[in-house]
Amino acid sequence: xxxxxxxxxxxxxxxxxxxxxxxxxxxxxxxxxxxxxxxxxxxxxxxxxxxxxxxxxxxxxxxxxxxxxxxxxxxxxxxxxxxxxxxxxxxxxxxxxxxxxxxxxxxxxxxxxxxxxxxxxxxxxxxxxxxxxxxxxxxxxxxxxxxxxxxxxxxxxxxxxxxxxxxxxxxxxxxxxxxxxxxxxxxxxxxxxxxxxxxxxxxxxxxxxxxxxxxxxxxxxxxxxxxxxxxxxxxxxxxxxxxxxx
Amino acid sequence: xxxxxxxxxxxxxxxxxxxxxxxxxxxxxxxxxxxxxxxxxxxxxxxxxxxxxxxxxxxxxxxxxxxxxxxxxxxxxxxxxxxxxxxxxxxxxxxxxxxxxxxxxxxxxxxxxxxxxxxxxxxxxxxxxxxxxxxxxxxxxxxxxxxxxxxxxxxxxxxxxxxxxxxxxxxxxxxxxxxxxxxxxxxxxxxxxxxxxxxxxxxxxxxxxxxxxxxxxxxxxxxxxxxxxxxxxxxxxxxxxxxxxx
DNA sequence: ACCTGAACACCGTTCAAGT
DNA sequence: ACCTGAACACCGTTCAAGT
Numbered sequence: 001x002x003x004x005x006x007x008x009x010x011x012x013x014x015x016x017x018x019x020x021x022x023x024x025x026x027x028x029x030x031x032x033x034x035x036x037x038x039x040x041x042x043x044x045x046x047x048x049x050x051x052x053x054x055x056x057x058x059x060x061x062x063x064x065x066x067x068x069x070x071x072x073x074x075x076x077x078x079x080x081x082x083x084x085x086x087x088x089x090x091x092x093x094x095x096x097x098x099x100x101x102x103x104x105x106x107x108x109x110x111x112x113x114x115x116x117x118x119x120x121x122x123x124x125x126x127x128x129x130x131x132x133x134x135x136x137x138x139x140x141x142x143x144x145x146x147x148x149x150x151x152x153x154x155x156x157x158x159x160x161x162x163x164x165x166x167x168x169x170x171x172x173x174x175x176x177x178x179x180x181x182x183x184x185x186x187x188x189x190x191x192x193x194x195x196x197x198x199x200x201x202x203x204x205x206x207x208x209x210x211x212x213x214x215x216x217x218x219x220x221x222x223x224x225x226x227x228x229x230x231x232x233x234x235x236x237x238x239x240x241x242x243x244x245x246x
Numbered sequence: 247x248x249x250x251x252x253x254x255x256x257x258x259x260x261x262x263x264x265x266x267x268x269x270x271x272x273x274x275x276x277x278x279x280x281x282x283x284x285x286x287x288x289x290x291x292x293x294x295x296x297x298x299x300x301x302x303x304x305x306x307x308x309x310x311x312x313x314x315x316x317x318x319x320x321x322x323x324x325x326x327x328x329x330x331x332x333x334x335x336x337x338x339x340x341x342x343x344x345x346x347x348x349x350x351x352x353x354x355x356x357x358x359x360x361x362x363x364x365x366x367x368x369x370x371x372x373x374x375x376x377x378x379x380x381x382x383x384x385x386x387x388x389x390x391x392x393x394x395x396x397x398x399x400x401x402x403x404x405x406x407x408x409x410x411x412x413x414x415x416x417x418x419x420x421x422x423x424x425x426x427x428x429x430x431x432x433x434x435x436x437x438x439x440x441x442x443x444x445x446x447x448x449x450x451x452x453x454x455x456x457x458x459x460x461x462x463x464x465x466x467x468x469x470x471x472x473x474x475x476x477x478x479x480x481x482x483x484x485x486x487x488x489x490x491x492x
Numbered sequence: 493a494c495c496t497g498a499a500c501a502c503c504g505t506t507c508a509a510g511t
Numbered sequence: 512a513c514c515t516g517a518a519c520a521c522c523g524t525t526c527a528a529g530t
Binding site: 252257260261262263264269301302304305308 | 512513514515516
C-alpha cells in the first residue's frame with residue numbers, strides 16, 4: 001500500500017513546476033476534466049496530464065495515490081456539481097425528480113468522466129451529502145425506514161446507472177458514436193418483417209426514440225411506483241394509531 | 247478505416263499458429279472471456295491474448311478489426327448467453343421479470359466483460375433477437391405501439407444499466423472491492439447524527455442493503471408502473487370501440 | 493518540501509517478410 | 512492465405528537525485 005499523499009492543508013512550500021504552474025488538487029482536477037473533454041475517456045493519462053500542467057508526470061503522485069485515486073476525486077466532484085445550489089420545495093416527488101435529472105445532467109455534462117467513474121463509491125463529502133438529502137426527502141415524506149432505504153438505493157443507483165449508460169454513448173469518439181447511431185438506422189430499421197415482425201412494425205417509433213435517453217421515462221415510472229408504496233404505507237399506518245404502536 | 251477482417255465462412259486454409267492452436271472467432275472470444283476472469287477488465291490486452299493463444303498478437307487483426315471490434319463481439323455473446331434456452335409463458339409481467347433478471351445475471355457472470363461492453367450497441371444477431379422478443383411480449387400484452395416502444399427502451403436500458411453498475415463493483419480487483427465495501431462500514435455507518443441525521447438513523451438498514459443489487463427492487467417498481475400504464479391504455483381503448491377508430 | 497529524470501515493465505497497431 | 516517479427520509511438524509507477 002503506497003503512502004498517502006500530502007493533503008492540501010498540510011502543504012508548506014509551493015514551489016512552481018518547470019512550466020511555472022503551482023500545483024494543487026483543484027488545479028489537477030480541473031485540468032483532468034479539460035483533458036477528458038479534449039481527448040476522450042481514454043485520453044486522461046498521467047503523462048499527458050503532466051504535460052498539460054507543465055510538470056513531470058511523477059509530480060502527480062504527491063497529490064493523488066495514482067490514477068484510481070484521481071478518478072474517485074473526479075467522481076465526488078461530479079456529485080458536487082449535481083447538488084450545487086439545489087433547494088428542495090418540500091414536495092417529495094418534485095424534489096426527487098429534480099435531483100435525479102440533475103445528477104443525470106451533471107454526469108452527461110462530463111460524459112468521459114462519467115464513464116471513468118461509473119459504479120465507484122467514493123464515500124467523500126459531496127457523495128454523502130447527496131445521500132443524506134435523498135434519505136431526508138423520503139423519510140420526511142413519510143416513507144417508513146425500510147421503504148425509505150430500499151427506495152433511496154434504487155433511486156440513486158438508477159440515476160447513476162442511466163447516467164453511466166447514456167454517458168458511454170456520448171463519450172465515444174465521434175466516429176464510433178456515428179457508427180453506433182448508424183447501427184440503428186441501417187440494421188434495425190431494415191430488419192425484415194418475416195424474421196423480426198415486432199421491430200419491423202415499430203421501426204419508425206424505435207429510430208425516433210433510440211437516440212434519446214430512456215431515463216426521463218424510467219424515472220417517472222419509478223416515481224409512480226414509489227407513490228403507490230407511500231399510499232399503501234400511509235394506509236397501513238392509519239390502521240395502527242400512534243398510541244398502539246409497540 | 248481499416249479493411250474488414252475475413253469472415254469465418256470465407257476462410258480457406260487454417261494454418262496452426264506457432265503454439266499449435268487453430269485460430270477462430272469462437273476460440274479468440276472464449277480465450278478473451280477467460281482472460282477477463284483471470285486478469286480483470288484491464289487485463290485483456292492484444293499482447294496477452296496473443297500469448298494465451300500461442301500466437302503473435304498481430305494475428306488477431308485478421309479476425310477482429312481491433313480491440314473495440316472484439317469488445318462488441320463479446321457484448322453480443324453476453325446477450326446470447328442471457329437469452330439461451332429462454333421460453334416465454336405468455337404472462338407478460340412474469341416474462342419481462344424473467345428476461346430482466348436473466349440479462350442482469352448473464353452480465354454479472356462476466357463482470358469484467360460487462361464493464362467493457364457497457365452501453366455499446368452492437369446491432370448483432372443476439373441483440374436484435376432479444377429486442378424482438380421484448381417488443382413482442384409488450385405488443386402481445388396489449389401495449390399500444392408508442393407505449394410498447396417507450397417501455398421497451400426503458401426496460402432494456404434499465405437492465406443493462408444496472409448490470410453495468412453492479413458489474414463495475416464485482417469487476418474491481420479484490421483489494422479495491424474490499425476498500426469500497428469498507429467505505430460503507432467505516433464512513434457511512436459512523437457519520438455523526440448532527441451533520442447526517444437521516445444516514446445515522448438508518449445506518450443499520452443502509453449497511454445491510456448496500457452490498458446487494460438494487461436491480462430486483464427497481465425492476466419490480468418498473469413492472470408496477472408498466473401494469474398501471476397497460477390498465478389505463480386498455481380502459482382508453484374500451485372508450486373507443488374498434489369500429490369508431492379513425 | 494517538492495519536483496525532476498531515468499528506468500522498468502508494459503501497451504495497440506501497422507506492415508513487410510516469411511512459410 | 513495466414514502468421515510472424517520488428518518497429519513505432521505510446522502507457523503507469525517507482526525511486527534516487529536535484530533544488
